[in-house]
Amino acid sequence: MNFSFLCLVITIYGNLLGVYAKYNKDVVCVIDMGAEPVCAAMESPNRRFSARRDNIPLHDPYIPRSHSLFYNCSALQCEPIRLISLIQLTSPNTNLKSCYSQAGQFECEHTRFQYFKTVDKLLFLNKNIQNRTFYLVDCLVFHEGGRVCHRRVKDDTHTRLVDFGTLVRPNETNVLSQEEFLCEENDNKEVNCDLDPYVPFHEGLKKKESYKVRGDVMLKSGAHALVLTYNCIDSWCGFSGHVPILRRSDWFDRYEPPGGKIFRCYYANRQQVCKIIGDSYTN
Structure with missing residues (x-):
């Protein structure tokens, strides 16, 4: 399966499943022979249902990663984004993905800034935004x-x-x-x-x-x-x-x-x- 065909499959699959959902997306990233990673988003089932408690606030943990790359996946194609200010992160419609290299693999995860506790927001900002x-x-x-x-x-x-x-x-x-x-x-x-x-x-x-x-x-x-x-x-x-x-x-x-x-x-x-x-x- 060549790279172009894989991208086509991702695109069709994303269109069929409605990729504009805000927070229930997975990201597939492909590195083509040492080039920059290309990422696309697709809808995924909600995996949190087993621990669901509707009346209790839900906070995501912040796990600092070294050399993370960030992507805005609010649309079908995930676009690279450089974080320079707090104001980029506060919209509830922001669909941010953090991608990093781990054990030779390129992994991506949701980064839901509004779901962080305040102390984790502060850690995230200090870790990933310079000169502020x-x-x-x-x-x-x-x-x-x-x-x-x-x-x-x-x-x-x-x-x-x-x-x-x-x-x-x-x-x-x-x-x-x-x-x-x-x-x-x-x-x-x-x-x-x-x-x-x-x-x-x-x-x-x-x-x-x-x-x-x-x-x-x-x-x-x-x-x-x-x-x-x-x-x-x-x-x-x-x-x-x-x-x-x-x-x-x-x-x-x-x-x-x-x-x-x-x-x-x-x-x-x-x-x-x-x-x-x-x-x-x-x-």
């Missing part, structure tokens, strides 16, 4: 949809989040919930934060109950406080902002919370100390 920093952000959600967030760095991040929320919204006590963002920051200090709206179950992704969302997020990251605004890039929508580049004399960032007052903040003895420096400030 990835981190988690904890948020307080207020009654009208506003969010105050703090980058997670140490065990006392929750204390710092509450402290920061009290300073930014000193008269606001109606906190509806806590949320978690997954954020990326590139070398230009541009930040994109993704709020995962899904919970994975056996039959697919289900949307979480959501609150009314206001158009900005106040984020404290290290010495900086920045405003993230709602933004869409291609098929991804989330919150974006830019970490300000400060002069040495402006090392402690200044931010303007709702109400118009401006504070200068710093940490001392594991507590955040802020002082009002006026109703307005110009650099």
Whole structure:
């Protein structure tokens, strides 16, 4: 059976079985005499039925692979894809395959990013995307949809989040919930934060109950406080902002919370100390 005939068989078989299913595909890859692998997708039966429990979230394990090649198999033909950003992975329609060499064989497996636990998402991003920093952000959600967030760095991040929320919204006590963002920051200090709206179950992704969302997020990251605004890039929508580049004399960032007052903040003895420096400030 030559290579062309094998590809024809794969194509016909894929057409007959409906290859546009989102997550129940297998990938067949052929390496033709040392050339780059050619991969095609075909539908496969669901092999998870024996452990099915519909009311319990289903998370895929993340197994780090060395020198993985990634393919977008959302259509019949699997196209090679280079991962450069978080925003490529968050769509529920993404059908990503990870292919790698093992024991002389070229193996491929599903990579369902939205089915990873948060810690596995972070591991996957740090392993497979270069020149970006990835981190988690904890948020307080207020009654009208506003969010105050703090980058997670140490065990006392929750204390710092509450402290920061009290300073930014000193008269606001109606906190509806806590949320978690997954954020990326590139070398230009541009930040994109993704709020995962899904919970994975056996039959697919289900949307979480959501609150009314206001158009900005106040984020404290290290010495900086920045405003993230709602933004869409291609098929991804989330919150974006830019970490300000400060002069040495402006090392402690200044931010303007709702109400118009401006504070200068710093940490001392594991507590955040802020002082009002006026109703307005110009650099």
